[in-house]
Amino acid sequence: MKNILVTGGLGFIGSETVVCLIEEGYTPIIIDNLYNSKKAVLPRIKEITGVLPKFYENDVTDEDALRKIFKENKIDGVIHFAGYKAVGESVQKPLEYYSNNLISTLKLVKVMKEFGVKNLIFSSSATVYGLPKRVPVTEEDELNEATNPYGETKFMIERILGDISKADPSFNVALLRYFNPIGGHPSGLLGEDPNGIPNNLLPYISQVAIGKLDHLNIFGDDYDTPDGTGVRDYIHVVDLASGHVATLKKLETNPGLVIYNLGTGKGTSVLEMVKAYEKANNVKIPYEIKPRRAGDIAANYANVDKAKRELGWVAKYDIVQACLDAYNFQKKNPDGIK
Ligand code: UFG
Numbered sequence: 001m002k003n004i005l006v007t008g009g010l011g012f013i014g015s016e017t018v019v020c021l022i023e024e025g026y027t028p029i030i031i032d033n034l035y036n037s038k039k040a041v042l043p044r045i046k047e048i049t050g051v052l053p054k055f056y057e058n059d060v061t062d063e064d065a066l067r068k069i070f071k072e073n074k075i076d077g078v079i080h081f082a083g084y085k086a087v088g089e090s091v092q093k094p095l096e097y098y099s100n101n102l103i104s105t106l107k108l109v110k111v112m113k114e115f116g117v118k119n120l121i122f123s124s125s126a127t128v129y130g131l132p133k134r135v136p137v138t139e140e141d142e143l144n145e146a147t148n149p150y151g152e153t154k155f156m157i158e159r160i161l162g163d164i165s166k167a168d169p170s171f172n173v174a175l176l177r178y179f180n181p182i183g184g185h186p187s188g189l190l191g192e193d194p195n196g197i198p199n200n201l202l203p204y205i206s207q208v209a210i211g212k213l214d215h216l217n218i219f220g221d222d223y224d225t226p227d228g229t230g231v232r233d234y235i236h237v238v239d240l241a242s243g244h245v246a247t248l249k250k251l252e253t254n255p256g257l258v259i260y261n262l263g264t265g266k267g268t269s270v271l272e273m274v275k276a277y278e279k280a281n282n283v284k285i286p287y288e289i290k291p292r293r294a295g296d297i298a299a300n301y302a303n304v305d306k307a308k309r310e311l312g313w314v315a316k317y318d319i320v321q322a323c324l325d326a327y328n329f330q331k332k333n334p335d336g337i338k
Pocket residue numbers: 085087125126127151178179180199200201202204216217218219220229230231232270293296300
């Protein structure tokens with residue numbers, strides 16, 4: 001495999017994966033509608049790698065645009081990041097979430113099949129485990145009902161792609177269940193750049209660190225966890241990116257359907273993360289304890305044995321490195337990527 005179509009390739013995880021693909025000798029081709037990303041990411045990818053990837057400003061739900069891309073390029077495999085991803089917003093706009101996330105994936109696979117492209121990596125999420133019966137979760141554990149439409153779309157797309165692969169075993173699909181991606185490129189050129197007030201913990205902390213936001217609200221300190229705050233598996237986005245390259249190599253062995261957790265295997269509480277960020281960057285993060293956030297769970301972290309065994313992949317960076325890289329990005333881009 002050489003030419004890899006990357007949907008959502010200018011986003012937080014997509015852009016980091018594009019960099020990793022270039023560094024590993026692949027040729028990424030990006031399709032992104034800039035809904036949640038900026039065109040200015042493209043020259044930054046060039047600044048890091050020396051390569052300006054081919055970019056199509058299109059929507060993945062646009063079947064004709066997809067066809068044009070597959071006609072103009074000999075695509076060997078696809079990494080499908082594009083999709084709506086805000087948990088809270090998905091509760092307000094279920095129709096938009098189901099339409100966009102499902103239709104884009106269906107059209108993408110349809111056009112892949114038309115052009116005989118048989119390798120697909122899908123960005124799934126640890127959210128498919130819902131409220132896990134036990135942690136760490138393994139890929140064999142049962143999937144539980146999601147608490148929001150966003151999570152449902154991930155669950156449904158996993159099912160759909162599983163059925164497609166079952167019907168045609170030569171169609172290779174990897175479902176990658178991401179835990180909590182954080183950090184940024186060590187150059188400070190790429191990182192998490194949310195629109196408006198961040199929903200996720202790390203970008204929120206980073207904006208408090210530079211004084212853009214006043215304090216962090218910690219959603220609940222009465223969970224059944226060692227310090228009462230929520231526990232998650234935070235994975236450095238550079239590690240997450242390399243997990244995709246490892247998965248492409250696996251797809252070359254024609255495995256059919258494969259599923260991997262991409263995490264570190266280690267749980268970190270909100271309070272531990274605040275302390276780690278303060279220590280790594282020598283900053284103060286004031287916080288207030290607030291009620292639990294609807295839909296949140298106490299703890300979720302990954303068993304990562306399968307990815308290690310079958311992909312030869314493990315996360316290399318710890319949360320300290322991720323806190324350094326997140327702060328570096330925030331300081332260099334106080335108002336996001338311009
Ligand atoms: N938290 C706070 N304050 C904030 C933001 C978050 O205390 O301002 C806490 C949350 O309560 C939770 C932890 O920090 O305990 C992590 O919250 P995030 O919003 O950063 O991440 P989630 O684990 O809730 O969700 C993330 C992704 C989802 C994905 C899910 C998979 O945002 O897309 O992981 O488990 F589905």
